[in-house]
Amino acid sequence: xxxxxxxxxxxxxxxxxxxxxxxxxxxxxxxxxxxxxxxxxxxxxxxxxxxxxxxxxxxxxxxxxxxxxxxxxxxxxxxxxxxxxxxxxxxxxxxxxxxxxxxxxxxxxxxxxxxxxxxxxxxxxxxxxxxxxxxxxxxxxxxxxxxxxxxxxxxxxxxxxxxxxxxxxxxxxxxxxxxxxxxxxxxxxxxxxxxxxxxxxxxxxxxxxxxx
DNA sequence: TTAGGCACTGCGCGAATTTG
DNA sequence: CAAATTCGCGCAGTGCCTAA
Numbered sequence: 001x002x003x004x005x006x007x008x009x010x011x012x013x014x015x016x017x018x019x020x021x022x023x024x025x026x027x028x029x030x031x032x033x034x035x036x037x038x039x040x041x042x043x044x045x046x047x048x049x050x051x052x053x054x055x056x057x058x059x060x061x062x063x064x065x066x067x068x069x070x071x072x073x074x075x076x077x078x079x080x081x082x083x084x085x086x087x088x089x090x091x092x093x094x095x096x097x098x099x100x101x102x103x104x105x106x107x108x109x110x111x112x113x114x115x116x117x118x119x120x121x122x123x124x125x126x127x128x129x130x131x132x133x134x135x136x137x138x139x140x141x142x143x144x145x146x147x148x149x150x151x152x153x154x155x156x157x158x159x160x161x162x163x164x165x166x167x168x169x170x171x172x173x174x175x176x177x178x179x180x181x182x183x184x185x186x187x188x189x190x191x192x193x194x195x196x197x198x199x200x201x202x203x204x205x206x207x208x209x210x211x212x
Numbered sequence: 213t214t215a216g217g218c219a220c221t222g223c224g225c226g227a228a229t230t231t232g
Numbered sequence: 233c234a235a236a237t238t239c240g241c242g243c244a245g246t247g248c249c250t251a252a
């Protein structure tokens with residue numbers, strides 16, 4: 001019996017062979033993104049790298065953007081897993097510095113693994129592409145909610161909306177800096193990235209600990 | 213204007229799987 | 233076990249776009 005699951009282009013159920021071909025196409029795209037801009041990716045290049053015909057790609061995906069979207073979803077899933085591993089990222093006041101530092105490190109690690117497709121996701125989201133906006137929001141909101149809850153616990157004087165807004169500002173900085181990390185590493189100009197990571201940790205902790 | 217490269221589709225073939 | 237059906241695939245073709 002085939003291990004079937006729904007992930008054909010039109011929601012059709014794939015057999016083992018189909019699932020393998022689909023995975024090969026995703027892996028080939030991931031590999032190509034190391035050297036080719038997502039805007040220059042072609043169906044022909046992906047199909048060739050996956051050792052299949054270009055027509056076959058249309059069995060599983062609508063177009064190249066659809067392939068990139070699927071890779072975004074994979075990255076989103078990894079962020080969810082990371083979050084689920086440590087539910088107390090921002091709430092364990094005893095070891096808050098250690099937890100926040102670890103969060104920043106792990107967030108950047110996941111980002112680095114998917115940086116090409118995440119940068120593409122953000123650009124598409126910023127220019128109003130709704131499905132990429134959705135997948136970006138899906139990653140951000142659980143983190144923002146955790147942060148907001150911890151901020152409000154530390155500062156009961158803040159309204160829920162204020163705490164939520166603070167959390168969005170903090171998260172935006174973390175996400176943006178993760179996206180520019182590669183530039184700091186490869187160009188060697190501007191601030192050392194380690195300093196910026198330490199600054200992120202200080203700023204976040206500053207919002208999670210009651211002023212003495 | 214033309215050649216070449218691209219995205220995309222229709223159709224049929226062969227392999228795998230199911231059915232009787 | 234043979235026939236029927238399903239599935240995955242790629243050839244061949246169309247139309248669009250761009251650079252020369």
